[in-house]
Amino acid sequence: MCGECGCGITSEVQKGHTYYRCTKKKGVCAQKYIREEFLAEQVNDTIKKVSLPSEWKEFMLAELEKEQASSFHSDELFVQNLKNQIKSVEETLDRLLDAHLDSTITSEEYIAKKQKLLNQKINFSEKLKDFERKGNRWLELSRQFILDSNQAIIIASEENLEAKRDFLKKIGSNPRLASRSLFLDFKNPWRILAETPVASLCDAPNLGEKTNSENWLGYRDSNPD
Ligand SMILES: [Zn+2]
Structure with a gap:
């Protein structure tokens, strides 16, 4: 969707390159063409924003295991x-x-x-x-989220366009193009990952530190007391 006028986006081939542009069906719209390669790069960047490094994946899964064990008794x-x-x-x-x-x-x-x-x-x-x-649905959801976010970097680096489109749908809604840029409203808990600076995710987590994984994942609320 066009981020300026809300019209649909159409593609056309010009001199061997695919371009995407606003259909401008509603009239005046100043948005310009965007080349497919450039759009693809932005799709990949968007997917990479919610990618979870493997060190983090292992750590988060281990934390979930502990949480599961401790909640079992209650x-x-x-x-x-x-x-x-x-x-x-x-x-x-x-x-x-x-x-x-x-x-x-x-x-x-x-x-x-x-x-x-x-x-x-x-x-x-x-x-x-x-x-x-x-009862333990939040644990399953958390585990799935960790595994999915760890797959993001792979999906971004591969050529499978359908997988990329599915992944974008999973992580966000309302995709739109404006000023030759792709915008997306990230869904929770993907939004939290997207807003976390990449640099802070690059280091393996401090294993001695008590983390607040349940809040970070945002799923704890569904567990009844
Ligand atoms: Zn437009």
Whole structure:
């Protein structure tokens, strides 16, 4: 898309070179042609911005492993607690039925109390199902993000245009051309990588330092407490 007028971009071949330009369907637009080679270079630069060096990949994956190990125990407790609560509600339901059969409570009392307990049971069961479904999803997402960002430099250096286009779609939205430059709105957490100066990523991380990997990756929020 043209960054000035919002029209589509079209390509044409002139003297053996491919050029891209704004279709200018909406009228006046001052944007000029951009040569394919020059555009390709900018696509590669954009992809390289979110590339994660291999030293970092290894370090981040190791951090995730540790995080996974330490969260395992609290996850177990969380699940056990829900299971206990469900069991307790079921026992109360049994006692309620006994009381009803012994005629110690009226039918109205029984029905009202039963409904309340059933609602509680549904609530706990849904929480449990929800946790089992997405409990450690942030870990998987983080791991995938690390692996993808480590692939960026390879995708940028290869000739596979389709892979480049797919990767651009993955990392950003609203691609546009203006002043012969490619602009892209980086998606999270790619944006954080794109905004991190390359120089600071070139050194292997200090392994002794406590890092805040979960915040850095931005996925921690999806883990229920
Ligand atoms: Zn335009």
